[in-house]
Amino acid sequence: MKRQKVQWGLGLVLAVTCLVWWEAAGPLLAQSEQVVEVTIKDSKYVTKQAVLRLGFPTVIKIKNEDAERHDFGSAMFEGIPTQMEKDGVIVYGRGLGGVFLDSKRDAAIRFNMSRPGRYEFRCSIHPNMTGELLLLSAEAV
Numbered sequence: 001m002k003r004q005k006v007q008w009g010l011g012l013v014l015a016v017t018c019l020v021w022w023e024a025a026g027p028l029l030a031q032s033e034q035v036v037e038v039t040i041k042d043s044k045y046v047t048k049q050a051v052l053r054l055g056f057p058t059v060i061k062i063k064n065e066d067a068e069r070h071d072f073g074s075a076m077f078e079g080i081p082t083q084m085e086k087d088g089v090i091v092y093g094r095g096l097g098g099v100f101l102d103s104k105r106d107a108a109i110r111f112n113m114s115r116p117g118r119y120e121f122r123c124s125i126h127p128n129m130t131g132e133l134l135l136l137s138a139e140a141v
Helices: 002-031
Strands: 033-041 044-049 057-064 070-074 082-086 089-094 099-101 106-112 117-122 130-135
Touching: 002 117, 033 070, 044 130, 057 070, 057 082, 099 106
Parallel strands: 033 057
Antiparallel strands: 033 044, 057 106, 070 099, 070 117, 082 089, 082 106, 117 130
16 A cells, blocks of 8 residues: 555656646747748738748748638648648648638648748739748858
8 A cells, every 4th residue: 555655656746747847848849830920911911920940840820810811822832741720620731732711710831941942922812912931041041
C-alpha cells in the first residue's frame, strides 16, 4: 500500500511538472511559427507581417471584413504541402489554388517557406484586387 502511494505521488509530481513545462513552453512554441495577417477591407488586401525567413513554418491568416465574398490565391503554394483551415475544417494537400471567404469569415493557410521570390496573391472574383509578399533568403537580409 505504501509503495502504491509513492508511485501515485511520483506520477502526480511528473504530471504537474509536465503541465508547468507545457504552460511555459506554449508561447515559445507558438512564436516559432511565422505569421502573416491579411485583412480584406474595402475590396483591398491589407497585409501585416514581420520579415519572413525561409525554411520556417508559416501561417497566413486571412480575414474578410467586407460585406461581399472574396478569394485569396497565390502561386507561392504550387508544389508544396499546405494545410488550409476554414470553418473548422482542415484540408491537406500539395499546392493550394485558393480559398473563398464569405463576408466576416476567416481562414488560415500553413506551409513551410521554401523558395525565395516575389509572390502575388489575388482575388479571382475581383481581378483588380492584388497584393504581394516578398520572401528573401537569410543571406539576402
